Amino acid sequence: MGLELRGIQSPIFSEPIDFTFHEQAFTLLVGSSGSGKSSLFQVIAQVSSLPYSGQVLIDGSEVSQLSIVERVQTVGILFQNPNHQFTMENLFEELIFTLENIGHPLQEIDTKIAEVVRQCRCEAILNRPIHHLSGGEKQKAALAVLFAMNPRVYLLDEPFASIDRKSRLEILEILKELASNGKTVILCDHDLSDYEAYIDHMVELRDGQLREVFQIPSSEMTQVSSKEVASSPELFHMDRVTCELDHRPLFSIADFTIYQGISCILGDNGVGKSTLFRSILQFQKYKGLITWKGKVLKKKKSLYRDLTGVVQEAEKQFIRVSLREELQLDGPDSERNQRIFQALQYFDLEQALDKSPYQLSGGQQKILQLLTILTSKASVILLDEPFAGLDDRACHYFCQWIVEERNQGRSFLIISHRLDPLISVVDYWIEMTSQGLSHVKEVTITKPLISQSSNIQGEVR
Template sequence: MRKASIRVKNLSYRYPEGTGPALEGISFEVRPGEVFLLAGETGSGKSTLLSVLCGLIPAESGGEFSGKVEVLGRQWPVAPGEIFPEVAVGFQNPAEHLLAETVFAEVAFGLENLGFSPLEIRKRVAEALESVNLSGFEDRRLSELSGGERQRVALAAALAVKPRLLLLDEPLAQLDPQTAHRVMTILRTLANNGLTVILAEHRLDLALGFADRVCFLEGGRVAFCGPSKDFRPPARKFPLLPRARPGEVLISLRDLAFARPGKSEVFRGITLDFRAGERVALLGPNGCGKTTFLHLLAGLLEPTAGRIEIRTKAPTGSLLVGLLLQDPDLMLIRESVYAELAFTPENLGLSEKEIQRRVKLVAEKLALSDFLDRVPFALSRGQRLRVALGSVITGHPRILLLDEPTTAQDPRNTARLLATLSADLVIFSTHDEEVARVLATRVLRFEDGEIREVNK
């Protein structure tokens, strides 16, 4: 029997600012060539456990650490730099570890630091980009890529150093189903050739069939650890949202076109109306223009042709248009969750009593009541996304635009989040076709510069 790549015995950990253990009594082993899936609700401890395995905890974060952790024969704690490149990591938010200007430079960065020859670097970069379906992207600027494309660049950079152990936090979060299936197929093939893969993931429908074993966490404890064939994922239950008859036109698009300078058109000839009472889902592969479309509607970009007309006004004490960005961390600027939720109503000039009322109500709806005094960046990414959304909906927008609002959310929090969307018009992008089918009143699919209605 092959020696375990990872041994964890009775691991417990408490963050310096934590009121309770983030991990408690965790024990498991992972053998070479396994795909080991970490599952569990948002905030259950998956990202914390990965941070332990890559050496960030407790070396970088402090806190109370106990138990035994052995990775590739090394006893923990150990600094992350001591185990690279044998251990490579893909973090939850690709923006946290993409440093270069171009795709080639990003994927080559680790190889250059390891002293590989230019010829070997070019070879490995090409292989890594091909494996994540990004061949030909070498000269593209990272700032021009979609969230899903940046996520694949981060994965390619990790694969290029050919590690023995690959740790991935939500690698499928921003990927369309076809790309997600391709990535999981690649990981399975690499594991069959000896790579050990540990991934934390909410999209169990896409990941479960490729995993050897599953470790399901609840409140920082192991609730299940065993073969994937024996694991029964929690059922997805969605709220029954009211379906109002479409009312007045709130947004009108006529012959809309958009192209970035020196680039081909993203859209052309788009004519659409969006009405009060609609919940509109935007579907399509990574890089098809969903984010660009939402930014056009929000007024962050100007169309190159055609027009966008907003045919309504904001009620007193409310926003006209609220936008949730694809990367929620770009929206978090204050020192506490309460301050984030209060930010928009404060800027609307509301009374302190009304601000407190709105914050309390939204915090309850988004399961944030226990975190109001916490620093937002001490929370999991799924929790930070709910904070960012809360900072928008406390402004009671008439039109709500959401870019990937279900990213990093478990099924229960997805249902809870979508049940809070009470704006007159909601337009949201998603890769989750079940969410689109069940909760949207209307579905639009983006493809080859065109937008077409999907018959539900």
């Protein structure tokens, strides 16, 4: 029987949804930003704040009629924002809390934790404070909690948004093994690279309806090159910059220059990329000197007129009650306001101006966040995972915008694990390790051969 949706109706779906997902299989769910994928997952897992009608059946049992303990052992969800997944101080305590709550035998908890930690390759983060973990490390921790519950159906909402490619492939291997062992795995993603060898099926949510897609995306490897080092003026210089986190050395940068233009920092999860951004923005303590255009960076109000950034979690950046106020559309800059209105029309968000930012989908929140920052007056913008939750169409739109702004003299420093939108955008590729930063002459990028922005309706039945 598997997972069956019968007559699911909600304000976000145009017509009732009737659909059966393949059981004991690994399915990729795709759809444009704001199409309702996260909302659908929340309805299936019975954690939706939106009203809906209809039935969600798993192996013939209606999920809404199950007890909470039965429910979490029947269908488990990994949220788009992993911070919504945790209640305890560290992963070890979170796993104990989870296993105790589902009634796992106390004498077997240590063995179960060891099994989950080995399966998810998260030994290094087991006892570290969750709020000190990187975005990718939090995703791994949230996945471990889901594995501990051992549900029959796994729902994973954008699990790779902040995860490096090595970890992505490891997790895909684990998920494929889960499906082979009889679990039903449904994963939502906008980045279609690497899936060909792992998934069994692909389903698209379009216009409020689910349809199976019969052409699974393939990928190809492409090489891109950096500009010659020092072919642009200096932007930042780092001299003996070191940083600690949890009383452990995080990174050490002896001597490195970032040049004006568009630079992208690559590196494994937990190496310190986001912490480096916080250091440049003077929100993180560090030792050594960071200079900007020859002057030592110091925390003062005037700095943030010229230097600003996008954090990984868009909702952390909102401070006003509506999109209209967040975008400051009542301001006198008519040219800026016109550009924002054009973008809102492009993304079909002009009707949402009086909504709270927290009523938007994850992808729509990211669009709002980028619009707010890209229309600021800052001459240097730091973007931490700017493509999380965005479909190809939105990625292309904002990459074009970034290139136009670079041509007007602005500089961008980007952290991203999703590299294919940046293939023709980046001037300088930079690799970060615990030993520091280094300019990379060539980077190999995995590029999906089918994009979500292309019309794949002809492939559905």
